[in-house]
Every structure is written in structure tokens, then in C-alpha cells.
Amino acid sequence: MYKKRVLVLFLLMFFTSKFSFSQCAMCKAVVENGDSSMAEGINNGITYLMVFPYLLVGLLLFVIYRYKKINEK
Incomplete structure (x- = not known):
């Protein structure tokens, strides 16, 4: 059962990866027509937006770990 889910x-990831490269036409157009400071600003914005999902997932994993550790005792 586990092997089927992984497969x-x-x-699913393999066949949808082609579509994921073409999702942000506006960002690509802005970067191609702008200067290097504009591209740097877009990269900083993307990095800023990606920090919060990783923090939330990390916090969730920490809470689950702590909950399991408390219930083992």
C-alpha cells in the first residue's frame, strides 16, 4: 500500500513538472524587461513569501514531536 502511494x-510530480515551469509569465516578463535591481527585488520577495510556509511546517512538526514525547511518559 505504501509503495503504491509513493509511486x-x-x-504525479513527474508528469506535472512540465506545467509548473510556465506558471508565472508576468514575473518572467517583468524580470526580462527590467534591470538587475528589479530582478533582485523579485527574488527577495519570493524568498520572503517562502519563509512563512516553512516556518509553519516546522512549527507543526515541533508540536507533533512534543505531543508524542509527552504522551510516551
């Missing part, structure tokens, strides 16, 4: 997930 389906892998195939």
Missing part, C-alpha cells in the same frame, strides 16, 4: 505521488 503515484512520484508519477
Whole structure:
């Protein structure tokens, strides 16, 4: 059962990766027509936006770990 899920997930990621490269035409157009400071600003914005999902997932994993550790005792 576990192997089937991993295989389906892998195939799903493999076949949808082609579509994921073409999702941000506006960002690409802005970077191509702008200067280097504009591209740097867009990269900083993307980095800023990506910090919060990683923090939330990390916090969730920490809470789960702590909950399991408390219930083991």
C-alpha cells in the first residue's frame, strides 16, 4: 500500500513538472524587461513569501514531536 502511494505521488510530480515551469509569465516578463535591481527585488520577495510556509511546517512538526514525547511518559 505504501509503495503504491509513493509511486503515484512520484508519477504525479513527474508528469506535472512540465506545467509548473510556465506558471508565472508576468514575473518572467517583468524580470526580462527590467534591470538587475528589479530582478533582485523579485527574488527577495519570493524568498520572503517562502519563509512563512516553512516556518509553519516546522512549527507543526515541533508540536507533533512534543505531543508524542509527552504522551510516551
